[in-house]
Amino acid sequence: MNIVETENKYTSGVYAKKTLTIVRGQGASLFDADGNEYIDCESGHGVANLGHAHPKIAEAIYRQASTLITLFESFPNDQRAALMEKICNLVPGLDRVFFCNSGTEAVEASFKFARISTGRKNIVAAMRAFHGRTYGSLSATFNKKYRDGFEPLVPGFCHVAYNNIEALEKAVTDETAAVILEVVQGEGGVYAATAEYIEAARRICDERGALLIVDEIQTGFGRTGKMFAIQHYGVTPDLLTCAKSLAGGLPMGALLIGRNVKNLTPGVHGSTFGGNPLACAAALAALTVMEEEDLPGQAAAKGKYLMEKLQEINSPDIREVRGIGLMIGIEMKQKVAPYLKALQERRIIALNAGMSVIRLLPPLVITYEQIDRVVEALTEVLASEQPDE
Numbered sequence: 001m002n003i004v005e006t007e008n009k010y011t012s013g014v015y016a017k018k019t020l021t022i023v024r025g026q027g028a029s030l031f032d033a034d035g036n037e038y039i040d041c042e043s044g045h046g047v048a049n050l051g052h053a054h055p056k057i058a059e060a061i062y063r064q065a066s067t068l069i070t071l072f073e074s075f076p077n078d079q080r081a082a083l084m085e086k087i088c089n090l091v092p093g094l095d096r097v098f099f100c101n102s103g104t105e106a107v108e109a110s111f112k113f114a115r116i117s118t119g120r121k122n123i124v125a126a127m128r129a130f131h132g133r134t135y136g137s138l139s140a141t142f143n144k145k146y147r148d149g150f151e152p153l154v155p156g157f158c159h160v161a162y163n164n165i166e167a168l169e170k171a172v173t174d175e176t177a178a179v180i181l182e183v184v185q186g187e188g189g190v191y192a193a194t195a196e197y198i199e200a201a202r203r204i205c206d207e208r209g210a211l212l213i214v215d216e217i218q219t220g221f222g223r224t225g226k227m228f229a230i231q232h233y234g235v236t237p238d239l240l241t242c243a244k245s246l247a248g249g250l251p252m253g254a255l256l257i258g259r260n261v262k263n264l265t266p267g268v269h270g271s272t273f274g275g276n277p278l279a280c281a282a283a284l285a286a287l288t289v290m291e292e293e294d295l296p297g298q299a300a301a302k303g304k305y306l307m308e309k310l311q312e313i314n315s316p317d318i319r320e321v322r323g324i325g326l327m328i329g330i331e332m333k334q335k336v337a338p339y340l341k342a343l344q345e346r347r348i349i350a351l352n353a354g355m356s357v358i359r360l361l362p363p364l365v366i367t368y369e370q371i372d373r374v375v376e377a378l379t380e381v382l383a384s385e386q387p388d389e
């Protein structure tokens with residue numbers, strides 16, 4: 001079977017397919033069908049924080065798959081109970097949790113909970129925000145490229161300039177159910193919130209009786225050098241969405257819930273697969289590995305190392321290098337697609353964020369030797385003439 005041709009024949013069409021087939025992973029490496037090794041700086045869009053094929057995740061999945069895969073959340077279960085306790089101890093003040101199966105579902109739940117808790121309708125989101133592609137989360141997502149053709153979206157949403165306190169002051173009223181923010185905007189181009197902005201968002205929400213939702217789907221679980229990016233700021237949100245690397249690569253989302261969130265009574269929301277024992281066992285193993293291997297600490301140290309090396313690359317085409325931990329954006333003066341192609345030719349898989357930002361989201365277990373190889377390839381690619389498209 002020709003894998004590329006077969007996928008091209010049967011695909012829905014909604015993905016821009018590459019011609020590189022990946023069949024295996026190990027740590028921060030991916031391997032094509034011929035056994036060629038690539039360094040993964042994309043982690044499946046920020047999923048593989050623990051690296052690929054982590055033995056403890058594989059073992060937990062195998063063990064639980066042969067014990068109990070599915071169980072509706074109305075029945076308590078050993079794996080789910082242990083995960084609930086562990087995840088609710090990560091952020092003081094967020095001591096309840098709703099489990100689901102993806103990032104966008106966590107965002108949807110946050111909006112439903114904000115509306116039912118406050119009895120209000122409006123949600124304030126940020127320009128450049130990305131919160132997902134289902135109707136509620138899409139309504140909070142800013143970029144037209146995700147929204148066009150899908151209107152009408154959900155009413156009650158508006159967008160304000162990010163990191164602009166005055167705009168937030170104006171937009172949040174006594175009819176606002178919630179403000180939703182990414183602590184570091186990922187898809188939007190790797191822009192971190194200022195401490196003043198996050199503190200002001202908390203104050204403004206408190207003053208107007210609105211809830212503060214932080215979307216940590218991309219920034220969570222060590223990516224920025226802390227377990228959650230909000231922990232860089234001394235602020236506790238009312239709702240925190242996470243997903244991506246939560247279950248070590250298995251699909252899972254979670255919404256952490258603070259004490260101000262009310263009216264969550266039986267039947268107001270639910271999910272068939274949410275909180276299934278298989279995903280819970282994987283997440284429990286993943287959180288244990290994150291602690292044992294101090295993945296947040298690794299992201300902080302390696303991020304600093306990588307950032308320093310990137311700052312040294314001398315290229316007139318680089319506009320800015322920015323980021324936090326192992327979430328790094330290199331903003332170029334030109335479109336980045338040709339650079340990504342040139343990197344792939346050098347066996348480095350990287351991601352874009354919009355048209356002009358090269359985004360690096362490697363597994364947090366990437367080795368220093370691998371980081372050096374990434375820097376070497378980037379130096380070659382960025383310091384040369386812009387490659388042809």
Ligand SMILES: *Cc1c(COP(=O)(O)O)cnc(C)c1O
Pocket residue numbers: 045102103104105107130131132133182186187215216217218243244
């Ligand atoms: C990836 C992402 C989502 C959507 O998650 P899915 O699992 O793809 O639905 C939402 N918000 C942020 C910040 C993300 O990075």
